Amino acid sequence: xxxxxxxxxxEASNKVWEKAKAALANASPFSQQQFKQLKLWLSxxxxxxxLRFTPFSGADVIVAAxxxxxxxxxTKIYGIYACKRADATASYLKLFDEGTDAALSGLTAxxxxxxxxxxxxxxxxxxxxxxxxxxxxxAIAVGIRLASVTTSDGLTISAVADDASDGFIISGxx
Numbered sequence: 001x002x003x004x005x006x007x008x009x010x011e012a013s014n015k016v017w018e019k020a021k022a023a024l025a026n027a028s029p030f031s032q033q034q035f036k037q038l039k040l041w042l043s044x045x046x047x048x049x050x051l052r053f054t055p056f057s058g059a060d061v062i063v064a065a066x067x068x069x070x071x072x073x074x075t076k077i078y079g080i081y082a083c084k085r086a087d088a089t090a091s092y093l094k095l096f097d098e099g100t101d102a103a104l105s106g107l108t109a110x111x112x113x114x115x116x117x118x119x120x121x122x123x124x125x126x127x128x129x130x131x132x133x134x135x136x137x138x139a140i141a142v143g144i145r146l147a148s149v150t151t152s153d154g155l156t157i158s159a160v161a162d163d164a165s166d167g168f169i170i171s172g173x174x
Contacts, residue, residue, distance in 0.1 A: 004099050004143050007071035010050035010172060013042065019053040023168050024081065027129060031081060034131045038079050038170070041135050051078070051172045056146055058085045058164030061093065062157055067147025072099035074174035075144065076137025082115060084128035086162035090118045091148045093130075093165050094155075099143030104155040107145075112138065114152045117165050130165075139174060 017039050024032045042049060052075070060068035082093050095113040096104075115130050148164035150156045158164055 004069045004072040004101060007073040007075055007144065008052055008054065010052050013048050013051050016051040016053045016170060020168065020170060023055065027081065027083065028127065031129050031131050034133055035079060035081070038133050038135065042078065049172045051170055054169040054171065056168065057166045058148065058161050061146045061148040062159070062161060062164045066101055067096070067104055067145050067157065069101055070144035070146060070169070072143035075140045075171045076174050077140060077144070077169055077171045078134055078137050079170040080115070080132040080167065082117060082130045082165040082167035084117050084165055089160065089163050090116070091150060091158045091163040092152050093117055094147050094149050096145040096147070097140050097142050098145045104147055104157065107155065112140065116152065117148070137172065144169070144171070
């Protein structure tokens with residue numbers, strides 16, 4: 001198990017919000033509004049902290065055995081946006097608090113979130129989006145790793161790229 005590289009450095013929040021706005025250009029107005037409210041909350045009540053914008057793609061989160069190692073280090077996750085690539089089989093976007101490149105099979109205790117991406121029921125022309133907002137942040141102690149898995153309680157990586165999700169994470173200092 002090799003350690004992951006450090007999480008990207010934080011930058012001025014305005015730069016992060018510009019990236020988020022661009023990434024949400026084709027998102028639903030609901031999803032866009034959730035991130036506008038997070039921006040308002042963080043700037044008004046949390047002192048406008050420096051933040052980190054971390055994009056991910058479906059190709060990243062279906063890497064065999066290991067998922068997508070985002071980086072090692074302490075952080076707080078404030079928001080996650082995920083959009084299903086296609087009207088495909090249901091999958092779950094899992095987030096792990098993990099700082100090495102170990103195989104997922106041994107990381108059961110490190111799971112912090114399992115976000116359902118149940119795109120099979122999406123009406124034609126709609127997007128299967130999920131927004132998770134944590135106004136006070138979800139503390140991550142070791143590092144972030146993402147994976148698209150086949151069941152909510154399992155660690156089997158989805159084999160089909162269309163089952164996975166594209167999106168981004170907004171995080172900041174712990």
